[in-house]
Amino acid sequence: MAPIVFFLLLVLLVVAFCVAVSCLKIVPQAQAYVIERLGAYQGTWSVGFHLKWPIVDKIARKVNLKEQVADFPPQPVITKDNVTMRIDTVVFYQITDPKLFTYGVENPMMAIENLTATTLRNIIGDLELDQTLTSRETINTKMRANLDIATDPWGIKVNRVELKNIIPPAEIQNAMEKQMKAERERREAVTRAEGEKKAKILEAEGAKESAILRAEADKESAILRAEAEKQKKIREAEGEAEAILKVQQANADSIKMLREAGADEAVLKIKSLEAFEKVADGQATTILLPAELQGIASVAAALQEGAKSVK
Numbered sequence: 001m002a003p004i005v006f007f008l009l010l011v012l013l014v015v016a017f018c019v020a021v022s023c024l025k026i027v028p029q030a031q032a033y034v035i036e037r038l039g040a041y042q043g044t045w046s047v048g049f050h051l052k053w054p055i056v057d058k059i060a061r062k063v064n065l066k067e068q069v070a071d072f073p074p075q076p077v078i079t080k081d082n083v084t085m086r087i088d089t090v091v092f093y094q095i096t097d098p099k100l101f102t103y104g105v106e107n108p109m110m111a112i113e114n115l116t117a118t119t120l121r122n123i124i125g126d127l128e129l130d131q132t133l134t135s136r137e138t139i140n141t142k143m144r145a146n147l148d149i150a151t152d153p154w155g156i157k158v159n160r161v162e163l164k165n166i167i168p169p170a171e172i173q174n175a176m177e178k179q180m181k182a183e184r185e186r187r188e189a190v191t192r193a194e195g196e197k198k199a200k201i202l203e204a205e206g207a208k209e210s211a212i213l214r215a216e217a218d219k220e221s222a223i224l225r226a227e228a229e230k231q232k233k234i235r236e237a238e239g240e241a242e243a244i245l246k247v248q249q250a251n252a253d254s255i256k257m258l259r260e261a262g263a264d265e266a267v268l269k270i271k272s273l274e275a276f277e278k279v280a281d282g283q284a285t286t287i288l289l290p291a292e293l294q295g296i297a298s299v300a301a302a303l304q305e306g307a308k309s310v311k
Contacts, residue, residue: 020054023051023053023057025045025049025051025052025059027045027047027048029047031047031062031063032044032045032062032065033062033098034059034061034063034098034099034102035057035058035060036057036059036060037056038056041060041099041103044098060102061098061101061102063095063102064095065094065098067093067094068092068095069090069091070090070113071164072091072113075089075117075121077124077125079124079127079128080125080126080128083169084169085124085129085166085168085172086166086167087124087163087166088163089120089161089162090164091112092158092159092160092162093157093159094157094159095157096155096157097155098155100154104153104154108156111154112151112156115147115150115151116147116161119147120139120143123139124139133166136163136166140161140162144159144160144161147161
């Protein structure tokens with residue numbers, strides 16, 4: 001009997017140890033455990049170490065408190081102008097109340113998906129095709145507000161809603177592609193026209209600058225030629241004046257030398273006649289002589305006649 005009792009006690013101790021260990025629970029970060037006691041809600045365990053009663057306490061649900069992403073498949077919607085398109089959405093949500101999330105709705109993700117589809121249909125039904133394609137931000141804002149209000153009793157907070165894809169019908173896609181192609185060609189044509197216009201403007205400005213530079217060059221050249229001609233005439237005049245001055249100086253020196261050599265008045269008068277002879281070599285047709293020179297000229301003429309008679 002003793003070995004059997006000992007074995008039973010050992011089994012009971014092992015079972016008690018296993019049960020005690022199973023009652024020790026550690027809740028990790030960003031999670032929460034919903035606890036039920038005898039089928040009724042008992043409490044919510046947050047992060048840390050916890051101990052539950054065996055058999056009577058049960059972990060009803062482990063709730064992830066991180067922000068989560070739900071990517072729903074495309075949903076068919078109809079616009080205000082009766083165009084059927086497909087739109088898929090992405091919902092960013094976070095569980096804020098584990099108790100409401102556990103007991104508020106049977107299948108929270110299915111509920112959010114269906115609620116997203118109905119809300120999207122309601123919003124798109126008030127918009128036309130062009131507004132739907134250009135009002136993503138408005139649609140996102142309205143959907144987030146509506147979903148946040150609807151999911152609040154479920155302990156879920158919708159942080160953000162994004163329209164992932166908007167897929168219009170094939171014929172509308174083809175028409176949009178043609179329109180985009182025509183618009184792109186129009187922009188390219190406008191760009192080319194603006195480029196040609198700028199090129200012509202630059203060419204005209206270049207021709208204008210070239211003409212201005214040529215005119216300035218001609219002006220500078222004319223000024224330089226006039227200045228050179230002026231300097232030439234000034235130098236010629238200075239040369240003639242200097243030559244006349246030197247001739248006069250030479251005559252003055254000659255007369256001075258004659259006086260120093262004791263030449264009489266007759267010699268000086270003869271030198272004067274030689275000077276008038278040079279004057280007579282010019283283009284003047286009439287020369288006025290002093291009375292003294294006329295007397296000398298008559299004496300010279302009488303001497304010449306006497307020399308002829310002697311011959």
